[in-house]
Each structure stands twice: as structure tokens, then as C-alpha cells.
Amino acid sequence: MTESILIIDDNEDILDFLSVVLGGSYKLHLAANGEIAQSILDKEIVHLIISDIMMPGIDGFELCRLIKSNVEYCHIPIILLTSKNTYKAHIEGLEVGADAYIQKPFSSELLQVQIANLLKNRRKIKEHFASSPFEDVRVMAHSKTDEAFLKKLDEYIKANIKDPNIDIDMLAEHMFMSRTTLYRKIKSLSSLSPKELIDITRLKKAANLIARNEFSFYEISKMIGYSSQSLFSRNFQKYFKMTPNEYFDSLPRE
Known part of the structure; x- marks a missing residue:
């Protein structure tokens, strides 16, 4: 771009x-x-x-x-x-x-x-934000205003993470912004579309759940709003350059 x-x-x-x-x-x-x-x-x-x-x-x-x-x-x-x-x-x-x-x-x-x-x-x-499973969205903030904006956005996505239909219209309504203004803001701030930001937020949550080692990959995919485990696995690899299995194997063991 x-x-x-x-x-x-x-x-x-x-x-x-x-x-x-x-x-x-x-x-x-x-x-x-x-x-x-x-x-x-x-x-x-x-x-x-x-x-x-x-x-x-x-x-x-x-x-x-x-x-x-x-x-x-x-x-x-x-x-x-x-x-x-x-x-x-x-x-x-x-x-x-x-x-x-x-x-x-x-x-x-x-x-x-x-x-x-x-x-x-x-x-x-x-x-760094897009490729790091545990990096917080607020790392992209360049001011207190940005930090508050990203925090509000992130909290809304996480609160509705099980909903596979979260979209830009829902985000725009929550943020009291027009659809086009929110798109420009997210794209300029993160280089991601709102859909990609939602996907990454889902996958970062998945990384957290995988690290806890309490759920199957199938259960995790449902918990973060994916309709299929295969789509979840493909997207996880796309952003984090490793499969969920490879990620789990890379985690330190006590």
C-alpha cells in the first residue's frame, strides 16, 4: 500500500x-x-x-x-x-x-x-501488533485519546467475541462514529480493516486459551466465534505464522 x-x-x-x-x-x-x-x-x-x-x-x-x-x-x-x-x-x-x-x-x-x-x-x-499473539491493541496508541479509543473498541469486540457476526456496523454504532469514519481511523491506525482487527482480536484470545491448556481446539474455535475449526486454524497460521498445534508446542512447560 x-x-x-x-x-x-x-x-x-x-x-x-x-x-x-x-x-x-x-x-x-x-x-x-x-x-x-x-x-x-x-x-x-x-x-x-x-x-x-x-x-x-x-x-x-x-x-x-x-x-x-x-x-x-x-x-x-x-x-x-x-x-x-x-x-x-x-x-x-x-x-x-x-x-x-x-x-x-x-x-x-x-x-x-x-x-x-x-x-x-x-x-x-x-x-508487531498483528503478528504477536499476546500484544495488546493499545501498543498502537500514539496518544491518550488513541489509547481510550482502542481500549473501548477492544473491550466491545472481546465482550461479543462468541458472536460470529460482529461487523463494522456494530462497531461504528458502539463507537458513535459513522461507518466510513471508523474504517478510516482503524485502517490508518493499524493498517488493518475492521474485519481483520476483529479476526486478530479473536485469534489473540485463542492464543490465550491455548496457553491455558484447558480446552480442545474445536472448543476454542467456538468460544471465539469461528464457525469451523479449519477456518480458525487457517487464520491463526496466516497471522501468527504457525498452526495452533505448533503454537502450543512452542509454549514453555513448567
Whole structure:
């Protein structure tokens, strides 16, 4: 999947320059001001934001503050660009939640490395969560808001884990979000679809039950909402790269 970057700057030359520098590696969305940026965030999955600070209307600091306080977008890393060469501006950028702060004029190489590092760190966390049987969903949280969101989502799935029909509509109703907003949030935060997140939550519960060694694989598949043991075994291997039997054999014995 090509990651997408939202670039916000009222200077057309900067937008053109960044389009040339980043266009070959990422899907780009361009906005001349905060209002346009908001409408893009409401429609698209965005993995990273680059914003100028000095803009008419909503400036970069205020935009950063708004994004980081909104549960729908607060997980998105933000790089602020500024011509202000002062500690006060740098501190203010960090206080409103910016993940990186780059002074103009800047080297395109420095910007590319910052972007790559932020996205790589997010990817590593997502991959670790998806492939580790015991890793908690909150490992993917990048803020207290994200942590509360993931905890509420996780608790609902676990409370209804025996139901084979849990779907995105049930999740959206519980989270008081529209279906599309919830899909964007989960996909951007975890790189998983809501269905995949539900599957992984089921399988992590299964890993816990296998470790307890109290139930057969057939019983466990029913307890976590699978209609068949073979489907359970296939999905377990798909995510954890081993069968339930291999997983059981790998566990330490007292």
C-alpha cells in the first residue's frame, strides 16, 4: 500500500516543490489552507501531515492542535515547517503535538528522512501488533485519546467475541462514529480493516486459551466465534505464522 501524505501550505511554489520531491514515493493530497485540509481529512486515509505554520485563517499551530485533539485524526504524525528560527516557536510546535519540526529553508533529504522514520516506526508497531499473539491493541496508541479509543473498541469486540457476526456496523454504532469514519481511523491506525482487527482480536484470545491448556481446539474455535475449526486454524497460521498445534508446542512447560 502506498502511504498518503497531506501537505498544507499557502505557497504554491512550496506545494509544487514538495510534489516533485515526494510524489514518486507517496500518494499526495495538497491543501492551500486548513479548511481545505479538514475536508481532505474527512474523506481520505492520511498517514502523515506536513504543514506550514504561517498561513491565513487557521495557522499551523492551531491546525496541529485541532488534529491532535480529534479522535478521528489524532494518530496521524505531523511535521511542521517554519521560517521562525526561535526556540519559542519550536517549543510551541512540540506543545501542540507536532511529531517533528523543520526550519525553512530545509534540505529535501532531511525532510524525506524524517518522513521515512516516522512512517517506518508506525509500520513496525503495526506489524508487531498483528503478528504477536499476546500484544495488546493499545501498543498502537500514539496518544491518550488513541489509547481510550482502542481500549473501548477492544473491550466491545472481546465482550461479543462468541458472536460470529460482529461487523463494522456494530462497531461504528458502539463507537458513535459513522461507518466510513471508523474504517478510516482503524485502517490508518493499524493498517488493518475492521474485519481483520476483529479476526486478530479473536485469534489473540485463542492464543490465550491455548496457553491455558484447558480446552480442545474445536472448543476454542467456538468460544471465539469461528464457525469451523479449519477456518480458525487457517487464520491463526496466516497471522501468527504457525498452526495452533505448533503454537502450543512452542509454549514453555513448567
